[in-house]
Amino acid sequence: MPTTKTLREGSTPKRAAILSAAQELFLADGFDRSSVDAVAARAEVSKRTVYDYFGDKQTLLKAVVDAVGQSLVTTIRRTLDDTLTDLTEDAELEDAELEDALVTFSMRIATDMLGSAEYATLQRLVRAESAHLPHRGYNSMADTPDEAIAERFAALAAARLLEVPDPRLAADQFIALTFGVALDRLGSANATEDARVRPLVVEGVRTFLRAYRTR
Numbered sequence: 001m002p003t004t005k006t007l008r009e010g011s012t013p014k015r016a017a018i019l020s021a022a023q024e025l026f027l028a029d030g031f032d033r034s035s036v037d038a039v040a041a042r043a044e045v046s047k048r049t050v051y052d053y054f055g056d057k058q059t060l061l062k063a064v065v066d067a068v069g070q071s072l073v074t075t076i077r078r079t080l081d082d083t084l085t086d087l088t089e090d091a092e093l094e095d096a097e098l099e100d101a102l103v104t105f106s107m108r109i110a111t112d113m114l115g116s117a118e119y120a121t122l123q124r125l126v127r128a129e130s131a132h133l134p135h136r137g138y139n140s141m142a143d144t145p146d147e148a149i150a151e152r153f154a155a156l157a158a159a160r161l162l163e164v165p166d167p168r169l170a171a172d173q174f175i176a177l178t179f180g181v182a183l184d185r186l187g188s189a190n191a192t193e194d195a196r197v198r199p200l201v202v203e204g205v206r207t208f209l210r211a212y213r214t215r
Contacts (some may be wrong), residue, residue, distance in 0.1 A: 016025045017043040018050055027121065029063055031129045035158055058132055061125075065133060068122045074144050075163055079108045080152045087161060095213065098161060104204045106178050107198060110191035114179075147208045153212075162212045177204035 021042035025034040036057055040047040054060040083105040087098065113119055126133065150171035157164040164170045182189035182200045191197040 014043070014045055014049060015053055018045060018053060018060070019064055019067050022060050023068070023125075025104055026061060026064060026129065027124060031132050035061075045097065055080070057158060061129060061132055064129070065122065065125055067172075068118055068125070071118055072116075072122065073145055073148060075113050075116075075147050076109060079105060079112065080148060084152050084156070087156060087159070095209070098213070099205055099209055102174075102208070103202055105203060107191055107199045108196055110182075110189055110201060114188075114190045115192035119165050146175065149174060160214055161215050170208075173211075174204075177208050 017040060022039045023040055025042065029038075034057075036047055036050050038059070039057075040050050043050070050060070054063055070095070083101055087101055089112070146168060151168035153164050153170045154160060154167040156162040157167065162170075178201045179189040180203055182197045184195055185200060186194055188194060189197055189201075192200075
């Protein structure tokens with residue numbers, strides 16, 4: 001089926017049912033062995049509805065990955081709100097308090113998100129079906145973890161708690177210094193499975209603050 005035609009947004013419950021059915025089948029049987037007929041049957045919709053909503057099976061796979069990824073970004077934004085929002089109201093914040101807040105945020109992500117079933121699902125799909133995905137992981141999404149963190153760093157800079165000329169670059173460096181180091185050193189940044197993640201995260205936060213803390 002061609003994907004050049006205009007796709008229907010359609011019913012939200014039907015769209016969610018199709019995405020859920022496709023995710024289950026792609027994880028259980030793989031992309032190549034999962035037919036559109038099987039997706040439609042599991043979602044209890046017609047095959048035509050699947051094509052009308054998503055165009056073809058590859059577009060459906062991308063939609064599944066994007067949906068899971070967006071759910072994880074929502075978790076990141078909620079965690080940012082829980083751990084870093086109040087800091088912008090205190091221009092006299094002590095260095096130790098800012099460090100503690102950034103460590104708390106990072107460890108919440110390393111447990112609540114990186115230890116979640118949704119994150120495991122995203123990683124499995126991306127690894128198994130990379131040949132069918134034009135972009136990997138979060139790269140195909142409009143809203144990404146980097147952007148969410150960059151927005152919060154910009155707010156901290158506006159409150160004169162950080163010196164951040166380029167918030168997106170600062171976010172990339174923060175992720176690299178914390179989760180990136182853990183992934184490179186340990187093969188995982190999931191703090192629920194490996195107690196060695198926390199010391200790496202703490203040192204990454206300290207290194208970040210040495211570069212970006214307001215003098």
